[in-house]
Amino acid sequence: MHIIAPSILNADFSKLGSEIDMLNASKADWVHLDIMDGSFVPNISFGIPIVEAVRKKTDKVLDAHLMIVNPDKYIERFAHAGANYITVHYEACPVLEKVLGQIRSTGCKTGVALNPDTPVKVLEPFIRNIDMVLIMSVNPGFGGQSFIPESINKVAQARELIRREGLNVLIEVDGGVNSENGKQLLRAGADVLVAGSLIFNASDPLQIIDNLKGMHSNGIS
Numbered sequence: 001m002h003i004i005a006p007s008i009l010n011a012d013f014s015k016l017g018s019e020i021d022m023l024n025a026s027k028a029d030w031v032h033l034d035i036m037d038g039s040f041v042p043n044i045s046f047g048i049p050i051v052e053a054v055r056k057k058t059d060k061v062l063d064a065h066l067m068i069v070n071p072d073k074y075i076e077r078f079a080h081a082g083a084n085y086i087t088v089h090y091e092a093c094p095v096l097e098k099v100l101g102q103i104r105s106t107g108c109k110t111g112v113a114l115n116p117d118t119p120v121k122v123l124e125p126f127i128r129n130i131d132m133v134l135i136m137s138v139n140p141g142f143g144g145q146s147f148i149p150e151s152i153n154k155v156a157q158a159r160e161l162i163r164r165e166g167l168n169v170l171i172e173v174d175g176g177v178n179s180e181n182g183k184q185l186l187r188a189g190a191d192v193l194v195a196g197s198l199i200f201n202a203s204d205p206l207q208i209i210d211n212l213k214g215m216h217s218n219g220i221s
């Protein structure tokens, strides 16, 4: 069964507590936290205090997506704040191996994100140290952008790499995901679907989460 990870980037931060209550009452599996530093991406979102606040409100897996330069400086603090998965960007890590070791030493799972222009093959040397590959299906920085269809091929390529190596690595897709492209992504081998604006801009977010969770890669329902 695939995993749904709502991104709170488009949540109403003036009532973050009740937004998390809504997720707790939903079929969402994880909570996706988009950390942006205004340097790796042209936007600033939120940081460690919000991760701590969300941790206090939910037992769900916290999936921290770090869109920041020098992530090595902050990994310990995100782990301490309650993250379970810590995903760094390949493009932001000149010494990726070291950063992945650092994440694992905190007890967190490792994720590596690839921007739309970064090919899957760059991960070959590192795949044994990765618990989750994050295929970005928009250029990172903002919620509500349109899905880049080529991402579906990248998911298939990542699935093939993982299969070839005989590993158990999750594939997550983030950006512009909906129930149409969602089915194609599941068929290509995705395990975790992130959705932000689709959920938080909806009048009935629980229904949207239900739809995403109930999707089948064979197209039924």
Ligand code: DX5
Binding pocket: 007, 009, 010, 032, 034, 065, 138, 139, 140, 141, 142, 143, 144, 145, 174, 175, 176, 177, 194, 195, 196, 197, 198
């Ligand atoms: C983009 C973020 C995504 C994004 C998801 O930089 O990593 O998590 O906010 O939001 P939607 O689903 O609106 O594209």
Ligand code: ZN
Binding pocket: 007, 032, 033, 034, 065, 174, 194
């Ligand atoms: Zn994200």
